[in-house]
Amino acid sequence: MDLSLTLRKGLEDFSRNVLFDQSRTQPFPNENDTFLPHDKRVLSSLHLQMSLYFNMWFFPVWWISETVMLHLKYPVLPDYYKFILVTVLILMTLIEAIRLFLGYAGNLQEKVPELAGFWLLSILLQFPLILFLLFNEAILIQPLERGVHIVLATFILTQALSGFVALRNVVRHTESQFHLRQFSEALTSRPHLETSLHFPDNM
Incomplete structure (x- = not known):
């Protein structure tokens, strides 16, 4: 459990400081924190969700094609x-x-750690691997393989771009909500501060 929380915190810090260079901002609020009730914007990316949906149905086709060609x-x-x-x-x-699960959870639930993990898996692992299968002629690439590799590479690249945009929007919205909540709390606590001050009558 502690490992999961540590991993989520690391992905949040990575998203805020490395991807968007916003190290001067406050940390993300906890999931249980309540934001201002009037902000009901939907931040989920429709383009990312559509790409994930079609990718989920295409991947079994890619896997069967690759397995059959590898066997031959x-x-x-x-x-x-x-x-x-x-x-x-x-x-x-x-x-x-793992990548598709994180993409679905992060995009639909607007969670920063899941979106950051999805984006990192897409860019650092899955995309280089599919490029290796697509351009390494020494592995005797067959026409069917090349076709399905191109489609999967297009999915991954599209999702990396749209995932970056979705992650940036969620990060900025979360931070703005956090600052608004802090400002709202400061305003509600100000009357108590004013009533606690006592000035002499002769001043």
């Missing part, structure tokens, strides 16, 4: 490429499952 060309591949391709297929399957 496996006997003629060098031993080290056999190991590399099997490892890449397993890694991409696991990463894609």
Whole structure:
């Protein structure tokens, strides 16, 4: 449980300080904090959600195509490429499952840590792996493979761009709400401060 909270806090700090260079701002409020009731804006990205939806249905097609093609060309591949391709297929399957889950949760629930994790997995892991499968001619790329790799690479790149925009909007909105809440609390506490002051009658 502590590891999960530490990971979420690290992703929040990364989003605020590294991605958007806003180290001077206050930390994000907790999920249980209540914001001002009049702000009901929807920050979820429609483009990101549509891309995630179609990606979720396309990925099984990609996985079946890649598995069948790998089985057909496996006997003629060098031993080290056999190991590399099997490892890449397993890694991409696991990463894609986690990535899509984080994308759905982060976008629909407008959560910064999940969106940040989704964006990092897309840029740092999944996109380089699909480029390796797409452009490395030594692995004997078949026409079907090239086609499904292009489609998946397009999904990942589109989601990385729209995910960055969605993450930036959620970060800015969360911080603005946090500052507004602080300002509102300061205004409500001011009358108590004024009544606590006592001035002599002769002044």
